[in-house]
Amino acid sequence: MAITSLGYIGINSKKLSDWEGFATDLLGMQKVDQGGAMRLFRMDDRKQRLIVTGEGEEDLAFIGWEVGSPSDLDALASKLENAGVAVEWHGASLADQRHVARLISFHDPDGNRLEAFCGPEIASDPFLSGRPISGFKTGSLGMGHAVLHVADVDGILHFYRDLLGFEVTDYGLTPYPLYFFHVNGRHHSFAMVGSGRKGVHHFMVELMSLDDVGQGYDIAQQRDEGIAYTLGRHSNDQMLSFYTNTPSNFFVEYGWGCMILDTEKWKPYETHGGPSTWGHERLYLPEDDANRIKLREMRHKLARDGVRAPDSQLAPQPNCPWLDTVVRNE
Numbered sequence: 001m002a003i004t005s006l007g008y009i010g011i012n013s014k015k016l017s018d019w020e021g022f023a024t025d026l027l028g029m030q031k032v033d034q035g036g037a038m039r040l041f042r043m044d045d046r047k048q049r050l051i052v053t054g055e056g057e058e059d060l061a062f063i064g065w066e067v068g069s070p071s072d073l074d075a076l077a078s079k080l081e082n083a084g085v086a087v088e089w090h091g092a093s094l095a096d097q098r099h100v101a102r103l104i105s106f107h108d109p110d111g112n113r114l115e116a117f118c119g120p121e122i123a124s125d126p127f128l129s130g131r132p133i134s135g136f137k138t139g140s141l142g143m144g145h146a147v148l149h150v151a152d153v154d155g156i157l158h159f160y161r162d163l164l165g166f167e168v169t170d171y172g173l174t175p176y177p178l179y180f181f182h183v184n185g186r187h188h189s190f191a192m193v194g195s196g197r198k199g200v201h202h203f204m205v206e207l208m209s210l211d212d213v214g215q216g217y218d219i220a221q222q223r224d225e226g227i228a229y230t231l232g233r234h235s236n237d238q239m240l241s242f243y244t245n246t247p248s249n250f251f252v253e254y255g256w257g258c259m260i261l262d263t264e265k266w267k268p269y270e271t272h273g274g275p276s277t278w279g280h281e282r283l284y285l286p287e288d289d290a291n292r293i294k295l296r297e298m299r300h301k302l303a304r305d306g307v308r309a310p311d312s313q314l315a316p317q318p319n320c321p322w323l324d325t326v327v328r329n330e
């Protein structure tokens with residue numbers, strides 16, 4: 001698989017001070033000082049993970065996908081060009097701006113700008129979080145995940161699955177199509193929502209500690225329309241998360257506890273119970289919205305059926321010496 005992880009995300013927005021406060025005070029990212037209109041944010045040892053351009057409409061600017069080597073980048077570019085996708089090779093100027101060795105760009109069938117790169121630069125100074133958090137779960141799992149609205153799931157599925165080589169993790173068709181794809185052990189690095197629209201739905205960052213998410217939830221509730229989805233747990237990747245409104249009319253999912261897949265053995269399957277085991281009430285939708293009601297009914301059915309996430313996904317519990325002795329003696 002040529003693409004190994006989600007490397008970075010670029011957002012077009014002119015609301016720079018709003019993004020600055022959002023990314024640091026709520027999400028806990030580190031603002032990187034630099035001249036010009038762009039705002040750059042770190043999440044780990046990479047020089048940047050989130051880029052707010054200071055230009056254009058409030059929407060996605062680009063998604064940066066990492067490949068392992070220059071030859072993998074060559075192979076991906078050839079595969080796309082052979083399939084009739086226009087690929088642009090960028091020189092040192094944009095590569096320097098993205099802090100990578102080499103990069104290409106191209107567009108998916110909905111017109112979203114995608115970049116693929118190799119050789120990310122590592123910062124020489126340690127990551128300093130914008131608020132006290134345990135840190136972001138990145139490394140080989142990448143920055144997190146990105147989820148796009150798509151006009152036509154079937155039309156765009158071919159592009160991501162067959163050209164980019166994303167593996168389908170699972171998919172649901174009710175109350176609307178949802179497809180999840182992995183490129184490493186993270187349950188999904190990319191997903192599409194068949195909402196009939198275009199543009200970014202949300203991106204997700206994963207925290208090392210459940211308390212990071214809980215404290216973020218408290219902070220988000222102090223912000224105007226800070227909560228888009230209440231705290232809840234997804235039924236497929238078992239992520240415990242909430243969704244917050246960004247300054248640019250889409251969401252960030254702030255989560256903990258995502259399932260890690262055995263990619264060698266994984267087989268895609270259709271899900272039927274809905275996207276959340278509990279919670280994730282869509283506060284951003286009107287109370288009488290048909291999808292909001294349908295999703296709530298699906299969660300209530302899961303509750304009546306007693307559906308639980310496997311215990312393996314829960315944080316290790318402290319040992320109880322008495323219970324350990326009982327278990328050992330049995």
Ligand SMILES: [Fe+2]
Pocket residue numbers: 145147202203204253
């Ligand atoms: Fe998500």
